[in-house]
Amino acid sequence: MAAHDVSVEHSIKNFHFTDETGIIELSCSSSDSLLSESEQHVCSNNCATIKVKEILDPSFGMYVWPCAPVLGKYIWYNRNRLKDKITLELGSGTGLISALAAKCGAHAIITDSQKYRPVFKIAENNMELNNIEKKNYEIKELTWGYISSYMIKNEKIDFILGSDVFYCPNDFEDIIVTVSFLLKKNADAEFWCAYEHRCSDWNIDHLLEKWNLSCKNVPLEDFDADCFNVAGHDLPGPSCCCRRWA
Numbered sequence: 001m002a003a004h005d006v007s008v009e010h011s012i013k014n015f016h017f018t019d020e021t022g023i024i025e026l027s028c029s030s031s032d033s034l035l036s037e038s039e040q041h042v043c044s045n046n047c048a049t050i051k052v053k054e055i056l057d058p059s060f061g062m063y064v065w066p067c068a069p070v071l072g073k074y075i076w077y078n079r080n081r082l083k084d085k086i087t088l089e090l091g092s093g094t095g096l097i098s099a100l101a102a103k104c105g106a107h108a109i110i111t112d113s114q115k116y117r118p119v120f121k122i123a124e125n126n127m128e129l130n131n132i133e134k135k136n137y138e139i140k141e142l143t144w145g146y147i148s149s150y151m152i153k154n155e156k157i158d159f160i161l162g163s164d165v166f167y168c169p170n171d172f173e174d175i176i177v178t179v180s181f182l183l184k185k186n187a188d189a190e191f192w193c194a195y196e197h198r199c200s201d202w203n204i205d206h207l208l209e210k211w212n213l214s215c216k217n218v219p220l221e222d223f224d225a226d227c228f229n230v231a232g233h234d235l236p237g238p239s240c241c242c243r244r245w246a
């Protein structure tokens with residue numbers, strides 16, 4: 001397989017976001033079919049299905065990480081807050097989170113590092129796969145720790161989203177610098193993130209203090225994510241944490 005050819009050897013996973021807590025059957029296929037009409041009936045009522053094309057590839061953003069269904073569930077529980085708002089996702093990878101935000105009525109800004117350009121293609125594929133109109137999303141390069149002219153010019157962001165971006169301690173301060181910049185520029189914005197407990201030595205408290213930020217843990221049981229099979233996937237929900245920063 002060509003290293004970053006997104007047209008080959010992919011699978012499509014369906015992530016189901018509902019208000020129900022029960023087990024949802026996991027579904028996965030290799031077909032590229034667009035959502036059926038009933039699957040497209042989202043957000044007006046009580047469920048959304050997001051299709052995600054993913055590729056097992058050494059590049060981290062080409063497949064869905066365990067925290068994405070957890071953060072997705074949090075977004076789903078707060079979907080009424082997203083309508084007509086602007087979300088900016090850090091380290092978007094496949095774009096599952098931004099696709100869900102767009103389905104909940106937000107204008108979604110998908111970002112990832114300029115070093116990992118193939119993820120932009122897969123994220124775009126996934127927006128198309130979910131019938132999200134181009135006017136409802138944009139894709140930008142945003143490398144943590146760098147303040148681009150786009151970030152300076154950008155008018156308003158309501159929610160910053162990050163799933164599994166805290167996975168490498170060398171990047172922690174760069175992420176926090178980026179979040180701090182965006183939160184200072186958008187005084188009413190919030191940062192919603194989910195991360196996995198990977199090592200008990202990892203701690204960001206000193207960085208929060210240094211950059212004058214605070215965050216609150218959101219218990220998984222508050223939004224029915226304290227289980228396996230979050231959004232229909234057996235990714236390890238219970239080992240993830242969700243936090244809200246302001």
Ligand SMILES: C[S@@+](CC[C@H](N)C(=O)[O-])C[C@H]1O[C@@H](n2cnc3c(N)ncnc32)[C@H](O)[C@@H]1O
Nearest residue numbers: 061064065068091092093113116143144163164
């Ligand atoms: C662990 S993956 C998570 C992907 C996706 N958010 C998810 O939960 O499925 C980390 C993502 O961050 C991106 N990334 C890594 N280093 C980055 C950096 N320095 N600046 C911006 N994005 C970066 C990767 O390309 C990848 O998409």
